[in-house]
Amino acid sequence: MAGTVVFDLDGTLADTSADLIAAANACFRARGLDVALDPLADALTAFHGGRAMLRAGYGRINGDLLLPPGAEEEDYPRLLDHYGANIAVHTRLYPGVEAALDVLEADGHVLTVCTNKPGSLAETLLDALGVRHRFASMIAADTLPVRKPDPRPYRAAVERAGGSVAASFLVGDTETDRKTATAAGVRVALVSFGPEGEAISRLAPDALIGHFDELPDLARRWLG
Structure with a gap:
């Protein structure tokens, strides 16, 4: 792995x-x-x-x-x-998500989700989008007594997926994700196609991702 x-x-x-x-x-x-x-x-x-x-x-x-x-x-x-x-009337995966997940899995990486969305809603949405099976574990807002940016949900997501926190990183889009990565002692890549666009660089993430097709190469550099 x-x-x-x-x-x-x-x-x-x-x-x-x-x-x-x-x-x-x-x-x-x-x-x-x-x-x-x-x-x-x-x-x-x-x-x-x-x-x-x-x-x-x-x-x-x-x-x-x-x-x-x-x-x-x-x-x-x-x-x-x-x-x-009405959870998936307009909601769509961002362009390139499934192709990126394919490559990450082929490279031997394990995938997991750590979200502050309530668990039942997160499960329903991932199922509706057809990708729940792609993730080895999921930690949601109500899985533990604490939520992001506390590092414990992140660690639990990695550990329940069978991974090691030392060989992991977070992909997110907000200051909460930036703070979570810092608290967990891991690197973070923030997406620049969300509402803030390139302005998210103000948070000084370890990397910015403008499209999901950039993610597999980043994972190879960071995780091997």
């Missing part, structure tokens, strides 16, 4: 922003709110999670309308329910 490649999910393997935004907008409509998030302009907010989307929408309410206390706690499970029922 050459090594282990650990992937984030949302914004890294798949562009999930449109379906996430749709779930938040469904909550706003149910309250009769004249606000909506945009699938393109608010994609980065979507990748920060359901609560971030709800707060962004609430913050755009004009006039004297006041939300009732606990609105976020009421809407968050509704958002998850809507999202779970």
Whole structure:
């Protein structure tokens, strides 16, 4: 076994922003709110999670309308329910993902996922995209008592896949992934095709990936 490649999910393997935004907008409509998030302009907010989307929408309410206390706690499970029922309407794997996974596997690498998405939703999405079987393990937001950027989920993802943390690296798209890699003592490659584009270089990752066809060569250099 050459090594282990650990992937984030949302914004890294798949562009999930449109379906996430749709779930938040469904909550706003149910309250009769004249606000909506945009699938393109608010994609980065979507990748920060359901609560971030709800707060962004609430913050755009004009006039004297006041939300009732606990609105976020009421809407968050509704958002998850809507999202779970419509999880892959617009979501697609990023270009080159499956071809890159093919080459990584042929080179002897083990693949795994470490995500802050709730486990049931992550399993459902990977199944819907037809790639769950490609990953030897998956650690989600609720698998352990802690989540990224705590290094323990990353380590668990590698170890449950039968790998060694010392012979692994993380592929991600956010500051959370950058911090996770630093905490785990591993290298990180951040994708530059997400909402931030090349601006993600501000996080000084060990590598930037502009397309998934760059990943196999990077893995060969880093893992052998």
